[in-house]
Amino acid sequence: MAKKILIIVGSMREQSFNRQLSRKAAELLAGKAEVSWLSYRDIPYMNQDIEFPAPREVLRVRKEVSEADGIWIFTPEYNHSYPGVLKNLLDWLSRPVEAGNRGSAAAAGKKTAISGAAGKSAAAHSRSKLRELLTMMQAEVLEEETGISLDMKAFQTDLLELTEEDEKQLAKQAEAFLQFLG
Numbered sequence: 001m002a003k004k005i006l007i008i009v010g011s012m013r014e015q016s017f018n019r020q021l022s023r024k025a026a027e028l029l030a031g032k033a034e035v036s037w038l039s040y041r042d043i044p045y046m047n048q049d050i051e052f053p054a055p056r057e058v059l060r061v062r063k064e065v066s067e068a069d070g071i072w073i074f075t076p077e078y079n080h081s082y083p084g085v086l087k088n089l090l091d092w093l094s095r096p097v098e099a100g101n102r103g104s105a106a107a108a109g110k111k112t113a114i115s116g117a118a119g120k121s122a123a124a125h126s127r128s129k130l131r132e133l134l135t136m137m138q139a140e141v142l143e144e145e146t147g148i149s150l151d152m153k154a155f156q157t158d159l160l161e162l163t164e165e166d167e168k169q170l171a172k173q174a175e176a177f178l179q180f181l182g
């Protein structure tokens, strides 16, 4: 059976370059995996006062993550880190569903891939901080990453154009992720 890959875009922006990049990744996975996107703009801010029972929207995102064989995160870089909206989602996914059992969290043991599109840094800072966070959350993180450096033209047109090198890296990562999922 085809593996299920759930894409998480760390940007709320409609024309997000990371969303555009995720669509290119999905094209590469076509016919090889079942791909869907997680919608999470409705989840509340993490607040331990409302954690139990978890809000309906949180139950939904946890279910979608649990049912996926792998998640592929596309993150922008905000001030050398990942955006707060992504951190908020991951905080919800990091919490045990069964009291006292850390391994019962939706993110625990989840096979995860990281990519990012940003300015000059190619999201290197946010990708590395995201890896650290996911590792701490007991996710299994794929070694291969893709980092896209956006140029002036991209920022003027809001259109993501990949270089040949970028395309090769993304294809390599997609293949490696499929292998990783087994």
Ligand SMILES: Cc1cc2nc3c(=O)[nH]c(=O)nc-3n(C[C@H](O)[C@H](O)[C@H](O)COP(=O)(O)O)c2cc1C
Residues within 6 Å of the ligand: 011, 012, 013, 015, 016, 017, 018, 019, 075, 076, 077, 078, 079, 080, 081, 117, 118, 119, 120, 121, 122, 123, 150
């Ligand atoms: C609050 C904020 C901080 C940012 N900080 C950085 C940064 O540290 N490094 C970088 O390369 N780009 C930075 N950027 C630019 C974003 O990476 C860039 O706008 C990117 O396109 C956002 O991703 P998106 O198109 O998927 O929304 C920042 C943007 C915002 C809004």
